[in-house]
Amino acid sequence: MAIASQRVQFVFQKAERDLLKLGAGTEPESVHSFRTTTRRLQTLLEELLPERRRNQKILVKLLDAIRRRAGKVRDIDVQISALRGLKTGQEPRRKTQLLQQLIELRAKHEKKLRKTLTKSAIREARKRLKRAEKQIELKASRDPLAVAREMLARAEAEGQDAFGEDHLHALRILVKRARYAAEFSTRTPEATQFIADLKRLQDAIGSWHDWLTLTHSAAARLGEVNESSLVAALHNVTGGKFRAAVAAMKASSLIAPEQKSSAPAQAGRKSGIQPVARTDSAA
Numbered sequence: 001m002a003i004a005s006q007r008v009q010f011v012f013q014k015a016e017r018d019l020l021k022l023g024a025g026t027e028p029e030s031v032h033s034f035r036t037t038t039r040r041l042q043t044l045l046e047e048l049l050p051e052r053r054r055n056q057k058i059l060v061k062l063l064d065a066i067r068r069r070a071g072k073v074r075d076i077d078v079q080i081s082a083l084r085g086l087k088t089g090q091e092p093r094r095k096t097q098l099l100q101q102l103i104e105l106r107a108k109h110e111k112k113l114r115k116t117l118t119k120s121a122i123r124e125a126r127k128r129l130k131r132a133e134k135q136i137e138l139k140a141s142r143d144p145l146a147v148a149r150e151m152l153a154r155a156e157a158e159g160q161d162a163f164g165e166d167h168l169h170a171l172r173i174l175v176k177r178a179r180y181a182a183e184f185s186t187r188t189p190e191a192t193q194f195i196a197d198l199k200r201l202q203d204a205i206g207s208w209h210d211w212l213t214l215t216h217s218a219a220a221r222l223g224e225v226n227e228s229s230l231v232a233a234l235h236n237v238t239g240g241k242f243r244a245a246v247a248a249m250k251a252s253s254l255i256a257p258e259q260k261s262s263a264p265a266q267a268g269r270k271s272g273i274q275p276v277a278r279t280d281s282a283a
Contacts, residue, residue, distance in 0.1 A: 003048060003141045004186045011184075012133040015041050015063075016126055022070065023117045026110050028077040031070045038063045043180040045132070047147050050140050059128040062121065069116045072109040076102055079214040086237070091222075091230040098218055098230070144185035145194060148178040152254055165212070168245055172205040175254075197254055204248035208241035 018034040041063070045056050052060075080102050083095065151174050179198040185191045215234040225232040249255055 002186055003044075003138050003144055003184045005138055007184050008044065008136060008138065009133070011037065011040050011044065012129060016129050019063075019066075019122060019125055019129075022066075023119075023122050026070075026073060026113055028074075028081075031073050031077065031113075035067050035070050035074055038067050039177070040180045040183065043177055044184060047151075047177075047181055048141050048144060048184060049136070050142070053132075053135055055128055055135065056132045059125065059132050062125045062128065066113075066116050066121070066125075069109070069113040073106060073113055075213060076106040076109060078210045079217055080106070082210050082214045086233070088230070088233045090233045091228060094222055094228060094230050098221060101221060102217065144181050144183070145191060148182040148194070148198070151178040151181065165242075168205055168242070168249075169209065171249070172202065172209055175202045175205065194254075197252060201248055201252050201254060205245045208238065208245040211238040211241045214238075 014033075014037045018030070018037045021030045022034045024030075042060055045052055045060055049056075080099065083099055083102065086095070088095075154174055175198055179195060179202060182191065182195050182198060211234065215231070215238045218228070218231050218234050222228040222231050225235055
């Protein structure tokens with residue numbers, strides 16, 4: 001299946017708009033939009049095209065440096081959002097204290113992001129975006145849906161067949177990138193359904209990951225469950241999100257049956273609150 005040329009044009013244009021918006025202000029929406037758009041662009045250049053030219057490689061490196069800084073801010077944004085949405089009467093003062101600490105941490109990461117967003121960096125990235133778009137040769141591109149399915153198969157190739165926290169974290173990243181690849185396909189009923197299935201699975205695992213990150217932050221600042229009833233409440237929410245993510249995985253037609261076979265036993269033993277090796281800022 002061929003790449004949709006209008007989708008390629010849209011992503012390049014949106015990447016430039018998002019870069020300019022981020023340079024003007026680091027609101028949560030601007031940070032999130034920049035990260036997702038540039039990740040889509042990177043997927044196009046690295047996964048769907050047969051080879052990258054020097055300009056495209058430099059462009060990816062430039063955007064990646066900004067995106068990683070933005071990722072630190074985004075990680076805090078999702079924690080703040082989750083904490084504000086937490087419905088519990090446990091330790092209201094500690095909840096306020098944790099929220100303030102997260103806000104202060106965001107300000108520190110935001111300051112570092114702004115230092116990365118120099119006028120020269122933005123100007124250089126815009127110049128290379130325009131040049132890269134002109135260099136795109138879609139006739140030689142790979143099938144977006146085939147590439148997306150290959151990405152989903154990587155978990156099997158890596159031998160990750162136990163559905164614990166590390167596996168779900170890796171699967172979350174693979175599903176996200178597979179979705180970005182699939183979105184470049186010409187829209188057919190098959191492609192539309194495939195993308196919808198990817199998004200559903202991504203949302204379920206992503207929700208668990210957001211609460212897991214917040215739980216770790218809370219435990220680091222307030223103590224473990226025996227020291228804080230707020231942390232205990234967060235552990236309970238995270239455990240529920242973990243079970244929902246495993247259920248979504250088991251129900252998904254995107255995951256190979258042999259991968260699902262170990263999920264029930266693992267879900268029974270795991271609580272969904274183990275440390276995560278990598279954060280979304282690197283994803």
